[in-house]
Amino acid sequence: xxxxxxxxxxxxxxxxxxxxxxxxxxxxxxxxxxxxxxxxxxxxxxxxxxxxxxxxxxxxxxxxxxxxxxxxxxxxxxxxxxxxxxxxxxxxxxxxxxxxxxxxxxxxxxxxxxxxxxxxxxxxxxxxxxxxxxxxxxxxxxxxxxxxxxxxxxxxxxxxxxxxxxxxxxxxxxxxxxxxxxxxxxxxxxxxxxxxxxxxxxxxxxxxxxxxxxxxxxxxxxxxxxxxxxxxxxxxxxxxxxxxxxxxxxxxxxxxxxxxxxxxxxxxxxxxxxxxxxxxxxxxxxxxxxxxxxxxxxxxxxxxxxxxxxxxxxxxxxxxxxxxxxxxxxxxxxxxxxxxxxxxxxxxxxxxxxxxxxxxxxxxxxxxxxxxxxxxxxxxxxxxxxxxxxxxxxxxxxxxxxxxxxxxxxxxxxxxx
Numbered sequence: 001x002x003x004x005x006x007x008x009x010x011x012x013x014x015x016x017x018x019x020x021x022x023x024x025x026x027x028x029x030x031x032x033x034x035x036x037x038x039x040x041x042x043x044x045x046x047x048x049x050x051x052x053x054x055x056x057x058x059x060x061x062x063x064x065x066x067x068x069x070x071x072x073x074x075x076x077x078x079x080x081x082x083x084x085x086x087x088x089x090x091x092x093x094x095x096x097x098x099x100x101x102x103x104x105x106x107x108x109x110x111x112x113x114x115x116x117x118x119x120x121x122x123x124x125x126x127x128x129x130x131x132x133x134x135x136x137x138x139x140x141x142x143x144x145x146x147x148x149x150x151x152x153x154x155x156x157x158x159x160x161x162x163x164x165x166x167x168x169x170x171x172x173x174x175x176x177x178x179x180x181x182x183x184x185x186x187x188x189x190x191x192x193x194x195x196x197x198x199x200x201x202x203x204x205x206x207x208x209x210x211x212x213x214x215x216x217x218x219x220x221x222x223x224x225x226x227x228x229x230x231x232x233x234x235x236x237x238x239x240x241x242x243x244x245x246x247x248x249x250x251x252x253x254x255x256x257x258x259x260x261x262x263x264x265x266x267x268x269x270x271x272x273x274x275x276x277x278x279x280x281x282x283x284x285x286x287x288x289x290x291x292x293x294x295x296x297x298x299x300x301x302x303x304x305x306x307x308x309x310x311x312x313x314x315x316x317x318x319x320x321x322x323x324x325x326x327x328x329x330x331x332x333x334x335x336x337x338x339x340x341x342x343x344x345x346x347x348x349x350x351x352x353x354x355x356x357x358x359x360x361x362x363x364x365x366x367x368x369x370x371x372x373x374x375x376x377x378x379x380x381x382x383x384x385x386x387x388x389x390x391x392x393x394x395x396x397x398x399x400x401x402x403x404x405x406x407x408x409x410x411x412x413x414x415x416x417x
Contacts, residue, residue, distance in 0.1 A: 007034055007166030007375075010408055011156050013142055014172035015040030017049055017397035018380030018404075020125045022169055025405035027132035034409065036134045037165070039156070041141040046122045048173070048352065052394070053110070057118035059096065060089040060398070061391040062109045072392045074195070074250045075355060076385030079365045080396065086413055087402045089395055099124050108242070110390050145170075145181050145376075153375065167408050169368075169377040171401065174354035178382060182358050186372045190384040192356030193256040195249045198346035199264060201238035205308055205338065209234045212302050218270040219243045223262050224254040229270060237346050239264070245389045248345070252355040252386075255345070264340040269299050278332050285328070289321035299335075309334050353393055357384040367407025368400055379404040 010026060012019045015038055023036045044050075049057055063069045066084035070077040093103055093111065101124050102114045113120040129136065145168055146155045153166045172178040179189045212234045219239070220227035226247060233241035248255065255262065269277060284293070294310035297303040313330045314323070358378055362371050370376040379400040387393045406413060 007153075007408065009035040009037070009165050010167045010169065011154070011163070011165040012036060012038045012169045012171055013145070013156075013178065014038075014170065014175075014380070014382070015042075015045035015136065015138065016171060016173055016380065017046065017125075017394055018173075018382075018401040019169070019171035020046060020129055021398050021401035022171060022379055022405045022408075023134045024125070024128050024132060025402055026408055027129075027134060029405055029409045029411060032132065037163070038129070038134055038136050039140045039142055039158070040136070040138045043139050045136065045138060046125060049121055049125070049394075050118050052118065053112060055118055056112045056116045057121045058110050058112060058391040058394065059103060059121060060092045060111045060395045062089065062105045062111055064088060064090050069392075069395070072390070073385060073387045073396070074252065076360060076383065076387075076396070079360050079363075080385065080399065083365055083399050083403055086406075087399045089391075091402075092395060092398050095398075096121075096124065099128060108390070142178075145185070147185075147373065167375045167377065169379060169404055169408065170358075170382050171379045171397075171404075173381045174357065175382070179357065182378075182382075185370075185376065187362055187370065188359040190356045190359055192354045193252055194345065194353075195252040195355040195386045196245050196353040196389055197248045198235060198240040199238045199244055199248070199340075199342050200260070200344035200346050201264065201340045201342055203238075203340050205312065205340075206234050206238065209304055209308065210236045212305060213241065214268060214301065214305070216270060217243055218267040219247055220265045220267075221247065221251050221254070221262055222265055223258070224251050226251045226254070232266075235346070238342075239266075239340075240346070242389060249353070249355070249386060249388045255342075260342060260345045262342050264342050266338040266340065268301060268305075268335050268338065272299065274332055274336050277335060278328060281328050281331060285320045285323055290319055292317065293320055293323060293331075353386050354381065355384070355386050357382055360384050364407075365403070366413050368404035369407050377404045377408055 012023050023038050026034050026036050052058055069084050070081040103111050104114045105111050140158050142158045144157045148155055153164055154168045155162050183189050214232045217232045218229045228243050228247040230243035231241045232243050294307040297306040313327055364371055368377045368379055380397040385396055
């Protein structure tokens, strides 16, 4: 597969998922003819791979339609739609399987190694890179990337040293220093703001309910006309779970601009309309006049949450026969449109994602090459691309890393073989 347009030596800045995956494929696609030096400023490589998914590594997601897959990226979905035609989750699964790494799909679609240990993925990537003689240099803090004076290639500098390379791939993740270099080379940087975070909320409804989960809710940010649906988790500080994390990603910039202070609305029973819900509650009132409403949880809600809701509505003990029309109306509103005031954001420890980075329209997504500086490539979260939680951010790394390898080797876009 070696092309006459292939460079002799390539620098990869960043020892994460995208950097390693691209390094491996550059060596493989070039028949080991292209030298690859991978620089990592810290002593550790593949750090995010190690800690993601609670140390299990959420490799990708079982979504095999490029069109549907692209919808999981608040920023970058349009550009990745084409990219996923070349390399998507099925290709990721096949690639790791061919390396002897078995993966499993969980009920929510997330895909992990069967070992439930991220070291399985780390060892696979590291072993493959070493077998292909990728030069891995850790503890090398790069200080700058500069076009060579003769107009051919780049000079990469670090602490009193420098080295010439024909091409450079920036796969450093969310790094402000690296974004400064890209800006100095002429690229525009979309300002970085956090994505994938929990909501800090003080509410009497949530007090003492930490650890409680609801399997299906709709949560919305009415000020920004955004909403998401999925499981919800109550934490010591407020709300988390897939529904909240997805909403935080889609509303990352709006929430940042509002200083994370806005109204949050919660529909605890999204499958039932207000009218049907009121009718169901009215039936309970007629069927069980002597029973206390909070004594038996309804609609699949946790009993502690059900009791808390009725306690806030009734403000004292009542039997169903004593529940007024006003009480029923308040309960319907509490179940369908409970209002909170968000006062800040928390951390989601399983995934660390930033919204922002190198502007997408300045990149050719058929090669991942800069449209401004020929020979300069980008992959992964160095770009203004971020996905929701569930393995989508790693899929971005695998996909853009693979396409960058094709581009660097001067090969036409093609499916992996």
